[in-house]
Amino acid sequence: MFKPAALAYTYDGSFEGLLCCVFESYQWKETPLAIHSDGEEQGLLLESKWIATDSSRADRVLKSLPLRICPEAEELVRLGFWSCTPDRELLLLNFLYLGFTHGRKVMNMLADDTVNTLHKAVQQLRREAHLYLGFVRFSVYGPVMAAVIEPKGFVLPVIQDHFCDRFYGESFMIYDKTHRVALIHQPGQQAIIPLEEWIPPEPDAAEEEYRRLWKGFYNAIGIRERKNDRLRSSLMPKRYWKHLTEMKGSTTAASGGKLTGSSKKLEERSLRLGDGDGPFQS
Amino acid sequence: MDMMEKLEILTASAKYDVACTSSGSERKNQAGGLGNAVSMGICHSFAADGRCISLLKVLMTNGCIYDCAYCVNRKSNQTRRAALTPEELADLTMQFYRRNYIEGLFLSSGIMRSPDYTTEQMIAALELLRNTYHFRGYIHVKAIPGTDDVLLSRLGLLADRMSVNIELPSQESLGRLAPDKSKSSILKPMSLIKEKINENRSDLVKYNHAPRFAPAGQSTQMIVGATPDTDFRILTLTEGLYRKYGLKRVFFSAYTPVVEHSLLPALDTKPPLLREHRLYQADWLLRFYGFQAGELLDEAAPNFNPLLDPKCSWAVNHREQFPVEINRAAYEQLLRVPGIGVRSAQRIVKARRAGALDFAALKKLGVVLKRAQFFITCKGKMLEGLKVSEHTLLRSLMSGQELAALEPPQYEQLTLFDDSDLAALPAAGAAVHKRGDWP
Numbered sequence A: 001m002f003k004p005a006a007l008a009y010t011y012d013g014s015f016e017g018l019l020c021c022v023f024e025s026y027q028w029k030e031t032p033l034a035i036h037s038d039g040e041e042q043g044l045l046l047e048s049k050w051i052a053t054d055s056s057r058a059d060r061v062l063k064s065l066p067l068r069i070c071p072e073a074e075e076l077v078r079l080g081f082w083s084c085t086p087d088r089e090l091l092l093l094n095f096l097y098l099g100f101t102h103g104r105k106v107m108n109m110l111a112d113d114t115v116n117t118l119h120k121a122v123q124q125l126r127r128e129a130h131l132y133l134g135f136v137r138f139s140v141y142g143p144v145m146a147a148v149i150e151p152k153g154f155v156l157p158v159i160q161d162h163f164c165d166r167f168y169g170e171s172f173m174i175y176d177k178t179h180r181v182a183l184i185h186q187p188g189q190q191a192i193i194p195l196e197e198w199i200p201p202e203p204d205a206a207e208e209e210y211r212r213l214w215k216g217f218y219n220a221i222g223i224r225e226r227k228n229d230r231l232r233s234s235l236m237p238k239r240y241w242k243h244l245t246e247m248k249g250s251t252t253a254a255s256g257g258k259l260t261g262s263s264k265k266l267e268e269r270s271l272r273l274g275d276g277d278g279p280f281q282s
Numbered sequence B: 001m002d003m004m005e006k007l008e009i010l011t012a013s014a015k016y017d018v019a020c021t022s023s024g025s026e027r028k029n030q031a032g033g034l035g036n037a038v039s040m041g042i043c044h045s046f047a048a049d050g051r052c053i054s055l056l057k058v059l060m061t062n063g064c065i066y067d068c069a070y071c072v073n074r075k076s077n078q079t080r081r082a083a084l085t086p087e088e089l090a091d092l093t094m095q096f097y098r099r100n101y102i103e104g105l106f107l108s109s110g111i112m113r114s115p116d117y118t119t120e121q122m123i124a125a126l127e128l129l130r131n132t133y134h135f136r137g138y139i140h141v142k143a144i145p146g147t148d149d150v151l152l153s154r155l156g157l158l159a160d161r162m163s164v165n166i167e168l169p170s171q172e173s174l175g176r177l178a179p180d181k182s183k184s185s186i187l188k189p190m191s192l193i194k195e196k197i198n199e200n201r202s203d204l205v206k207y208n209h210a211p212r213f214a215p216a217g218q219s220t221q222m223i224v225g226a227t228p229d230t231d232f233r234i235l236t237l238t239e240g241l242y243r244k245y246g247l248k249r250v251f252f253s254a255y256t257p258v259v260e261h262s263l264l265p266a267l268d269t270k271p272p273l274l275r276e277h278r279l280y281q282a283d284w285l286l287r288f289y290g291f292q293a294g295e296l297l298d299e300a301a302p303n304f305n306p307l308l309d310p311k312c313s314w315a316v317n318h319r320e321q322f323p324v325e326i327n328r329a330a331y332e333q334l335l336r337v338p339g340i341g342v343r344s345a346q347r348i349v350k351a352r353r354a355g356a357l358d359f360a361a362l363k364k365l366g367v368v369l370k371r372a373q374f375f376i377t378c379k380g381k382m383l384e385g386l387k388v389s390e391h392t393l394l395r396s397l398m399s400g401q402e403l404a405a406l407e408p409p410q411y412e413q414l415t416l417f418d419d420s421d422l423a424a425l426p427a428a429g430a431a432v433h434k435r436g437d438w439p
């Protein structure tokens, strides 16, 4: 590892931008004490160095992952970037130091703190993404379907293929309110695009009716003698209830999602998608 | 009767069926179709009892010409009856599926007129879904005992999974409580389904496009606690079903009294949830951990210990096989250590390639050291400072988080056990299960 430098890196919050931070660190043989995306609140009073995003540099780092570590490393790093673990940038930088030193062996070093923390972060993202395969609730508005989610991690790219295959012939949207982006799908086309705000339209009579029937089903399927609120809440945590049709009107819906520093960051990160070479484009 | 009422009646009547899982089938969507199937299974919601909801689980009708004593739908029970037409059922499935409420359909039915007539209705519903709506999601259908083979074969080509419920784990219990059914009327469709699946497998090798027969296999369900059958009896039967009939899953359902009957537990009997839980744990050990039923229970101790999970019980009774050395033990050996699950065993095997592991490392890999510590060494040493008396051992093993997760008020008495009770534990298996047992 390089000498610790008493400075922080600031970058634009994109995946490419982070790869450029890695490039920078290697170029100057220095380890920053923190990496922030611009717009994010900065706790430490460190001198900060702005790292401009440069596609060719990012590309060189990205291409070195399968060669110098192993092909699976790229996915791990991307998923780590989408996770909501604190200081994920520094974590990923440390992981790459290890990877470039030990090569493919780093993937087995599960007892190392850096590798372990990264694996746990990725596991958490995957778990949340898996939950959303079930917890997304679409409403049908004439020819289109739309859903709102408020995930902690950036799950849309992970669940994208599943929904696009499942509803291949449909036009639909999943709006991620935390990160202010939306997965938009039309037959043959899909993209994750930034979307500042989206408020669902009023449901029509048919939509109301199927929601009602679903709630009726939900209430009828539980067995009273086996009622177990704690088990239910551990399998379906309350923070998801707010957007679950069957739980609406339940006493303890989660409180409204407020925009945090990290969501701001992701929002800006996703703004870069428009130009067609962002990391999340399909 | 409006749709809401029908749905509520037919759901309430189907709710005791457990097979809600949607796993085992992998199918992509295709042009013109709606939906796909995912082999790992997706839970879409969890009911107030904490059970997963992944399928629209309903009956076509809750009217039945049979009179099984344990069943709400039996002929002699006074209850509101309803039926769905194949069109209503197909529409509801599609509408729920599009909204991502469900992963597919679980269709069962009371027996209207005859087993064949009932099956024809089910076929009509599934044909609408598959052929008219091009539904490619998951369908689990219950085969009605006594149905003609030709009809059953057609049904199996439309479904992902088929099941025939055994319900009661012995011939005597069946004879007493389900007079219209017999062991053979249950096992016959089970063998037919198995044969069809096997035939289909060889067809698929020969012709690429042979339609698939129940690609997610078959399953069954047994009611626990309605009859005096022991855990050993249930688990041995389960093991036999996996072997002989190639079943994918056996489900257990703690009996909830629904009708007054002289041969059944009284109406105020609580469902034996802990017993059901232990059976699921043991089933898991059979399917993923290489255990056999005979290793876990026997005639002398035919029921599971309520205070220790089956794997801990086994380990406590087989101290001669421990400790195992984490850095050398085979994967199969690691799996038998309490506190090490499939995931952590895999991680251990992977991580020790990068260097020898110590206790701190194991903790990071997700091993529950509190339990595992008594059964392992790292680099030849037990955990430093570890005292192994019968007392500490049992205390540590007992605090299964599953007890907390179940949180059933009826087990609060467990906390009343004092240490003298603990001493008697390993042998206590036989004496438990007063509750919920019959008579």
Ligand code: SF4
Binding pocket: B064, B065, B066, B067, B068, B071, B072, B073, B074, B075, B109, B110, B111
């Ligand atoms: S045949 Fe099935 S639905 Fe009919 S009474 Fe027996 S268990 Fe109930």
